[in-house]
Amino acid sequence: MSLKKLKKTTLFTALLCLSISPYASALSLEELAKRLDKLEQKNQQLQTENQELRQLISKSDDKAEAAVAATESLTGNSNGLKKLANWADKTTIGGYGELHYNNLDGKGGASDQDAIDFHRFVLFFGHEFNDNIRFFSELELEHSIAGEGKNGEIELEQAFLDFDLNGNHTARAGMFLLPVGIINETHEPPTFYGTERNPVEKNIIPATWWAAGTGLHGQLGKGFSYDAYIHSGLAVPDSFSIRSGRQKVSKAKANDLAATARLKYTGIAGLELALSTQYQQDIGQGLVAGLKSANLIETHAIWSTGPFTLKALYAAWDIDGTAVKASGADKQRGFYLEPSFRISEQFGVFTRFNQWDNKAGSNSGSAADSEKQQWDIGINYWPHEDVVIKADYQYQNNDDGKEQNGLNIGLGYQF
Amino acid sequence: MRKILLIISLVFLQPTFAKGVYQTAESFLQNNLKVNQSSNSSIWINKKRKQVITDILQHPPRFIRVKYWHQGSKTAWILDEVGKEKLITVGVVIENSKIETLKVLTFRESRGWEVKHKFFTHQFSKVGINSQHQLDQNIDGISGATLSVRALKKIARIALYLDKQR
Numbered sequence: 001m002s003l004k005k006l007k008k009t010t011l012f013t014a015l016l017c018l019s020i021s022p023y024a025s026a027l028s029l030e031e032l033a034k035r036l037d038k039l040e041q042k043n044q045q046l047q048t049e050n051q052e053l054r055q056l057i058s059k060s061d062d063k064a065e066a067a068v069a070a071t072e073s074l075t076g077n078s079n080g081l082k083k084l085a086n087w088a089d090k091t092t093i094g095g096y097g098e099l100h101y102n103n104l105d106g107k108g109g110a111s112d113q114d115a116i117d118f119h120r121f122v123l124f125f126g127h128e129f130n131d132n133i134r135f136f137s138e139l140e141l142e143h144s145i146a147g148e149g150k151n152g153e154i155e156l157e158q159a160f161l162d163f164d165l166n167g168n169h170t171a172r173a174g175m176f177l178l179p180v181g182i183i184n185e186t187h188e189p190p191t192f193y194g195t196e197r198n199p200v201e202k203n204i205i206p207a208t209w210w211a212a213g214t215g216l217h218g219q220l221g222k223g224f225s226y227d228a229y230i231h232s233g234l235a236v237p238d239s240f241s242i243r244s245g246r247q248k249v250s251k252a253k254a255n256d257l258a259a260t261a262r263l264k265y266t267g268i269a270g271l272e273l274a275l276s277t278q279y280q281q282d283i284g285q286g287l288v289a290g291l292k293s294a295n296l297i298e299t300h301a302i303w304s305t306g307p308f309t310l311k312a313l314y315a316a317w318d319i320d321g322t323a324v325k326a327s328g329a330d331k332q333r334g335f336y337l338e339p340s341f342r343i344s345e346q347f348g349v350f351t352r353f354n355q356w357d358n359k360a361g362s363n364s365g366s367a368a369d370s371e372k373q374q375w376d377i378g379i380n381y382w383p384h385e386d387v388v389i390k391a392d393y394q395y396q397n398n399d400d401g402k403e404q405n406g407l408n409i410g411l412g413y414q415f
Numbered sequence: 416m417r418k419i420l421l422i423i424s425l426v427f428l429q430p431t432f433a434k435g436v437y438q439t440a441e442s443f444l445q446n447n448l449k450v451n452q453s454s455n456s457s458i459w460i461n462k463k464r465k466q467v468i469t470d471i472l473q474h475p476p477r478f479i480r481v482k483y484w485h486q487g488s489k490t491a492w493i494l495d496e497v498g499k500e501k502l503i504t505v506g507v508v509i510e511n512s513k514i515e516t517l518k519v520l521t522f523r524e525s526r527g528w529e530v531k532h533k534f535f536t537h538q539f540s541k542v543g544i545n546s547q548h549q550l551d552q553n554i555d556g557i558s559g560a561t562l563s564v565r566a567l568k569k570i571a572r573i574a575l576y577l578d579k580q581r
Contacts, residue, residue, distance in 0.1 A: 068480055092500045126500065134525060162525065167435055170525070191561065219528065269535050270555030302558045345549075385473055385565065 094124035096188040096414040100195055103408075104394070108401030118144045122157075132164040155248060157210050169218035172229070175249050179217070179227040179262040180276045180298050181205045182313055189412020190388040193340055193350035194376050196408055200334035200356045204315045205298060206243040212252070223267015233258035234294075235285045240329035241358065242317060245283065256281035270304040283319060290323020307342040328359035328367025346383065350392075352376040369399035378408075388412045436521045437531060440493050443506040447516055448486040455482040458577055471548060471572045472496065481577055489515065490581070492574040498524045498563040505567060507574040513543045517571060527563030535564075544575040 098120050104113040119142065126136045137159040143152030160174030177185045183197055184207040201207040213231025220226060232252045236245035247253065262276040276298040284291035300313035316333035324330045334356025342348040354374045359367035378392020390410040396403035441452045457480045460468065468476045484491040489510045495502040501523035508516040517539040519531040529535060535557060542552045550572060556564045 071479060094500075164525075186559065186561075223529070223532070223534075264559075266529050266557055266559060267532070267534065269538060269557060272558035304555055304558070306553045306555075 090128040092124070092126040092128075094126075094415055095122050096412065097121045098189045098195075098410055098412040101409040102195075102406070104404040104406035106402075106404050108398075108403055110402040110404050113404060113406075117151075134162045136160060136162070157208065165216075165218075168220075169216060171214070171216055173214040175210055175212045176229075177208065177210050178229070178231070178260050178278075180209065180260065180278065180296070181207055181315065182300050182302065182311060183207055184209055188414040189390075189410065190382060190386055190414055193338065193348065193380055193390070194352065194378060194392050194408075195390045195410035196394075198336055198338070198352060198354055198376075199372070199374055200313060200315065200336045200354050203243055203358060204317070204332055204334040204356050205296075206246060209246060210249065211247075211258070212249045213257070223265050225264045225266070227260070227262040227264075229261075230257055230259050233280045233285065234283050236283045236288065236291065238284075238288050238291075238323070240291070240319070240324050240327055242332060253285040253287070255285045255287075272300075272302040274301075275299045284321075288321075288323070290321045290326070292320040292324075294319040309340045309342070311338040311340075312336070325361060328362030328365070328370065331361035332356075332358045333360050345385075346381060348380045348382075350376075350378060350380070369401075371399045373397040386414050438506070438518065438520050440504075440506065440520060443493070443518065443520055444484055444491055447506075447508045448484055448489055448491050450484050450486050450491075452484075455484050456581075457482050458580060464577070464580060467548060467576060468573055471569055471576070481573075483577070483581075485581075490578050492577065493520065494570045494573060496566040496570050498527050498566045500524060503530070503563060503566050503570075505570045507539075507571060509574060509578045512575065512579060513541050514539045514571060514575065516540070517567070519567070522563075524563060527557075527560035529557045529560045530563040530567055536567075539567075539571055542571065542575075544572055548572055548576050550575075 097118070099117070100119045101116045102113045106112045121141045121144075123139050124137065125139070126134065128134050138157040140155045140157050141152060142155065143150075146152040146154045156175065158174075158176055160172055160176040163171045163173075165171055179185060181201045183192055183201050184205060187197065187208060197207060211229075211231035211233075213229050215227065215229030215231070217227040218225065232247065232249060232254050233256055234242065234245035235247050235253050236242060258278060258280040260276065260278040262274060264272065264274040266272050276296070278296040280294040280296075282292055283294040295318045296315065297318075298313070298315040300311070303310045312335070314333070314335040317331065319330045319332070321330070334354065336352055336354040338350060338352040340348055340350035352375070354376070355371065357371040359370035361367065373396065375395045375397075376392050378390060381389045383389070388411075390408070390412065392408050393406070394408060395405050438446075444450050444452055458464075459480045460476060460478060465476060481492065481494070489508055492507045492509070493504065494507065495504050497503070502521075503519060503524065504521035506516070506518045506520050507514060517536050519536065522528055522531055538552075538554050542550050542554070545551050550568060554564070554568055
């Protein structure tokens with residue numbers, strides 16, 4: 001041992017003695033060594049536990065990840081139950097309904113109307129056979145009870161198949177709503193103002209109007225879309241009431257078919273412009289003397305900006321035939337304007353002016369006072385985006401003096 | 416006759432645009448954030464967040480976490496919501512609590528396809544949410560595509576809300 005090294009050892013020993021001198025009397029070096037051993041063991045144990053905890057956390061992360069992945073996989077497409085069965089994943093069920101209360105005073109020979117009526121209860125069923133073939137149907141119960149002598153009826157309004165030809169064009173076959181007007185295809189209660197559907201589309205177009213046939217629909221680009229169908233026609237009776245001519249595809253007379261086409265533009269946010277035209281080979285199906293072919297033109301515009309929306313619609317029939325001309329019903333037309341304001345997510349108000357005439361071709365005889373006018377003003381309250389409560393007041397001003405004025409209240413839903 | 420056949424061919428043999436995948440998630444993230452799809456973070460939907468999202472969707476969310484991607488001051492979110500019957504997948508890029516880009520990535524519905532167009536999605540640019548989690552600017556709808564429009568507005572609100580929750 002060198003002198004230098006001896007000096008260092010001596011110095012270290014002296015410092016150690018000084019540092020432990022207060023305990024020197026209580027703890028021997030042997031006891032200190034034992035305590036250090038215990039501390040080392042404790043440290044080793046903690047390290048082992050720490051390692052085990054890390055492994056457990058890692059496993060928990062893996063488990064959580066697997067659980068999340070499984071849950072997301074189960075619920076990802078539609079919902080868990082649907083995913084359990086493949087057919088259920090491709091099948092959709094929906095519906096809508098509306099309950100109406102009418103409190104109308106009749107004058108000029110028109111009847112009072114104090115009634116509460118579950119006007120429509122509708123169920124949708126759809127099924128996707130594959131990515132390109134779909135089925136859709138709509139089954140409706142009107143006025144709650146159907147049957148012999150009852151007010152209501154059960155109607156199959158739609159049952160058709162769509163075949164996608166490519167991403168832009170689809171062929172349709174079956175029974176479907178005709179592409180005419182604003183509410184004929186989209187008439188779930190939360191989507192429109194007013195308890196009752198507007199009288200122009202009801203009496204002129206006539207909504208709700210469906211037929212059996214086939215055709216194409218799709219998009220042409222730049223915001224333009226089209227529909228073109230050949231389908232069963234109307235069978236207007238000798239009263240020449242267009243609405244009474246709906247055959248509802250119930251053993252419908254198909255002596256003379258009809259064709260409908262629509263061009264629609266929705267290339268600007270908030271704007272819809274549409275033009276529909278229809279040709280009926282023989283609107284009486286050859287069964288009414290003096291009633292021949294007919295043409296329908298319908299056009300409408302919808303403009304929404306901020307809380308404001310304006311809807312405008314015009315529809316007109318031009319019917320050929322000696323008898324229908326003599327009655328004045330060869331021209332049937334009407335229009336309405338409907339401005340509305342959405343106060344909030346829950347509330348909206350509207351007013352609507354309707355004018356229509358089912359005998360606009362003449363001003364004599366029964367056609368002399370055939371023009372009708374109706375003002376509607378009301379409010380919609382949506383407690384949920386798919387549930388609506390409506391209240392509106394209607395005021396009629398008809399040339400024949402027969403008018404029904406008063407309050408309508410409605411409750412509607414869709415899902 | 417040849418002309419008629421040519422016109423029919425041109426109409427029906429167009430590339431598919433209405434239904435399908437317009438842009439993959441990977442491409443959307445690369446174009447907007449220059450990040451890979453795998454480099455995501457997650458935000459868990461706890462009780463409070465679930466309540467807010469339920470209020471926005473008007474039904475409980477189907478997810479218990481949401482993945483997102485971030486690069487600098489931007490975040491990107493890819494979310495799904497049902498329009499009428501099928502899920503619509505939408506990518507949203509947010510910077511400083513305002514939407515920079517909103518794009519429909521996959522559209523599976525047979526109606527309401529108009530929401531894919533830029534004339535509609537451009538309206539979401541610079542839109543944020545207020546304290547009630549409502550969009551702070553009006554979005555004009557598309558007639559006939561009401562449910563698809565509604566789905567996109569909900570997705571925008573959820574993305575903006577979760578961006579604030581990071």
